Amino acid sequence: MLLKIRQLVADNLLHATALSFLTFFCLIIRRRIVAGRRNPKGLPLPPGPKGLPFVGLLFDRPVNKPWLTYAEWSKTYGDMIYFEVLGQPFLVLNSLKRVNDLLEKRSSNYSDRVGMPMALDLMDWGFNFAFLPYGSWWRRHRRSFNEHFHQNTVHKYHPVQSREVREFLARLLVTPENFMHHIRHTFAATIMSAAYDISVKLSEDPYICRAEESLAGIAAAGIPGTFLVDFIPALKYVPSWLPGASFKRKAAYWKKINHDLTEIPFKHVEDQMKAGKASPSISAALIEGLPPQNDPKYKEEREIAKDAAAISYIAGADTTVSSVQSFFLAMALYPEIQKKAQAELDRVVGPHRLPDFSDRPELPYINALVKETSRWNLVLPLAIGHMVSDDDEYDGYFIPKGTVVYGNACAILHDPTVYTNPSEYNPERYLNPGPNVRDPDCAAFGFGRRICPGRHMSDNSLFSIIASTLAVYDIKPSVDAKGNPMKPKPEFTTGLLTYPVPFKCTITPRNRAAEDLIRESVSATHND
């Protein structure tokens, strides 16, 4: 009997899958016919590889560091490349001109996001407005977030940023070999403190573990198409007990994590406020701005506030961590640059204190290091795809509604005609700039209406950790058993977010006075 039931389910599943694929191919054909009707002038699509009928580039789409292949394709197709995968149109923009023309100047049409039934509908990732469709719900989230992260307000976080950097310097004294972990902890602690005034534990902290688990979920589901339900949204209605519906069970698990991630720390602040014990934090300010509980808008406004606080960790921690890890790698590889940066710090700040934000205008070399760190390894080399809301005509080409557009930040910021020897880490390119050299901010943080709203906070974090670390530490390649330096390789991972491949380096205080300064600075923070 059991066998018969199993056989029946398996047969039905086979039929359902076959039917799904058939429906899917019909949809592709229908989409083509409709797109043809919407293009009465018969304009061509932008140039690009054609791939196979129906499936397009399904089997030839670059998956390992695709931004490099897309940049390479420019030699054949130009700086704007169109292709399709299973009927989904993609457009890659490999130059600043194209990005400015479409993602900036036409941003009202180029700011949507691709539908992600798995991540958004099933896993409840909508709390992260980076993935929300362009519209009023996204706008309300972004506005609420911006109030706490715009350029003129991020100075509020200087004290917590300085404090956590001093803790970081002190941890490096004890376990310098764990620098990768210390970097990660520093940003987790900074953001949790700014967002909720919560102090996190050095390891196994429940808030951080939950956030890491949530990020693991989006790493799995964040690339649209990883799950079949992203292509066939109707699958989201299949019951989760059905064989083959494991994606529903996974989604339910992550949905719970996301609920706890946003709700638990926010509720903690609400409770602290009710007890009159809350200290200032982003959440506390957001809660104070909420309408009264009996107001019909209260529920929605509370949800937006809760999401805005949670996203600062989710969007902010990993990205800045990647940049700081790249900085340590660069220092181990470029000792001359490190020496020049330290000479500037010695001249401007001197040996008796750590650098502060007020020193920043007097530290052009350090500021150039911050810029070059953002450019050298792009944290999000293709940013996040922007989706076109309505059919468009551009430069004689037809761009269909629903096209996912990638600004290729890597192609733009590693263009050898603009940045000489682009794979070299060279901050001096900004100090004596040639006619072309551009600030990496033009592409490193995305584009148009979706540009990263956390970039000012991140810039401050980078400055603080770079300046303070170089003031008191030397970063060198580690040595082998015979004492020979083992230069790490400048290698980076692939994915939506990229990191340096784990590497080793030796981190030692520059001298006895620097060591004393680290201890004094951290004990001064504890006494504050």
Ligand code: HEM
């Ligand atoms: C090195 C650090 C960072 C880099 C390289 C970075 C880069 C980016 C990029 C490329 C995007 C996509 C933009 C687009 O779609 O065109 C983005 C979006 C976003 N970033 Fe960042 N980011 C960083 C740090 C942060 C921090 C510290 C926060 C928060 C405190 C943050 C919050 C966000 C949010 C909320 C979005 C979504 C914006 C939207 O869709 O409207 N980021 N970031």
